[in-house]
Amino acid sequence: MELKDRNKLRSKSIPATVTAASRAPVLLALKENAIRKRRICVYLKCIFAAIGMIFMVLEGELFISKTIEKNTLQSDALKMLITISTAILIVFIIVQYGYQRKIERFSGRSRRLRCCGGIIIEIFVCIIHPYPGSGKIPKPLQTMSKESADLTRDFVYLDAYLSLFMVFRFYLVGQFLSEWLASKLYSNRTLAKHLAYLTKVRLNSSFMIKYLLYLYPFQFVITILCLVLVVNSFAMQTCESYTFPGSEMSSFLNSLWLVMITFLTIGYGDFYPVSFCGRCVSAATGFLGIGITGFVFSVFVHHFEMNRNEKYLLKFSKEEKRKHKRRVAAANVIKCYYRAARCKEEKAKYLIWKEKFWRAASEMRRSAKKYGSSSDIDLIDIQQMIQSVEKRQNEILSILSELGKSVKSDQNANTAEVIDIAL
Structure with a gap:
């Protein structure tokens, strides 16, 4: 009995196996x-x-x-x-x-x-x-230098x-x-980690800096500029004042002015670093100025770049303007040809409209060459339109002639009836 009781106690002291699902x-x-x-x-x-x-x-x-x-x-x-x-x-x-x-x-x-x-x-x-x-x-x-000789x-x-x-x-x-x-940013950081693993994006400081630059480009760039200027001015003041106490560069404002003109790669020469440490800070400021200036311009260009909808709107307006100019030129060609065809009997007017026709045709060719080929209006379309206008004109003339003949025949018949009645 003692051995059985001991085995029962040992089995109760052993913990149950924990599965991965319950441990997660x-x-x-x-x-x-x-x-x-x-x-x-x-x-x-x-x-x-x-x-x-x-x-x-x-x-x-x-x-x-x-x-x-x-x-x-x-x-x-x-x-x-x-x-x-x-x-x-x-x-x-x-x-x-x-x-x-x-x-x-x-x-x-x-x-x-x-x-x-x-x-x-x-x-x-x-x-x-x-x-x-x-x-x-x-x-x-x-x-x-002369300024530091007494120090x-x-x-x-x-x-x-x-x-x-x-x-x-x-x-x-x-x-x-x-x-x-x-x-x-992450309400559920574990889910964000899984999404980052699937998209191969590292959620580190570099990603957060890009996130800030994407949301607040101007504020981020201005903060970086101010931070660089203040830190480099402090470094310049510390180097110059500890190495040559009492010099002009012991003032923070003079150090800030020197850092600013070095950052902008101007260099007036009114102030310049004397210590070796200050010259290293000045060289680092120049390199930072070159890099950050290019970075600032790229941010401004990217911010003022047109988005997709604005590009579509601009492209649509240009396309409509091009189509309008080509349509006006084609309409002038048709109008001049039609007026010249009507004035064939009057030689002076015919020559005037003929000259206007060739001028309009040359203007249409120039517009086609300048604005490119388009599927809405082409020279073949213009020729087909002119032929259809001529055909319609001939049909109208034939109808008018038939109407005239019928009117004359009706008048002759009416006169004959009147004469018969009178007789």
Whole structure:
């Protein structure tokens, strides 16, 4: 009895086999939960990245305006806040990729190498920031000018280059837009994934950028232009002011003006970068200006391009205009021929209408040559119409002659009857 009871207990402890059909809703719910948590991680990443960049810009502007100095408590406190926000950002990057691994495991895919490469690149891009303490490096080789000859500081604070590397955090804007638009665009994300798999469309940041460019072309282009100008102006100001403090390029407005004329490939020469870093930023701005200018023109051309209905309307109006001109020319030929045929007995009028006929015929040939051949009116049709008009004219004349003969015969008969009655 003890052995039977033990077997009964063991059989009750063994779980029932779970089929794939009963497991699918559970996996789908877990996947949707992981997608929602990954989206929250992306939002928090963008928030803490923005906080770190705000503190970086604040510390740099205070130093450029000589309100604070390096190796002071205020500067180190701002850099400590940047470090704390960066550490939180790194934590959310790791958590996001953890949820990404869960999503891929629920989907039955394995992209471990890709995930590892992505997390390493993101951590490397985001971990570079101005740290507490003012590191210094020797000033790189500069081409000195008259304006920078009096600026004889032999070192450059390392914070300048570390601040420039923080600009690369703008890639998070693409992730933010991708997640936000995905949450707004897809009511059923699983169905959208299946449709994307069937149509071989990748639902990534590139697709979302194309989606924004398709819906809001002007707003998207203006936003990109403003972002490029502001970021490059900040980079130019940072390079010039840290390398040669007190120069004209320490002003943000002067840096913005230099970036704008470089972006438009004008180059007045009133301002120019002196530092090696500033010249690199200027060269990058020139290349961006060439590419984005062509992109802007293509957007405007595509936006003002006629759609299919407008093209059909234009084609229809041109076709009707062409047909009208050819019909008018053909009608003039018929009219002149008919008037010349009626005026054969009067030689002067006949010559006038004959000349008008050949002029109308030449005008019809020119219109046929200019507007192309058409199936509605052709020279053969004109000849057939003229022959039908001549035939109808002959029929009318014959009928009139018969009517005249019958009238004369009736008059003769009536006169004969009158004479008989009178006699």
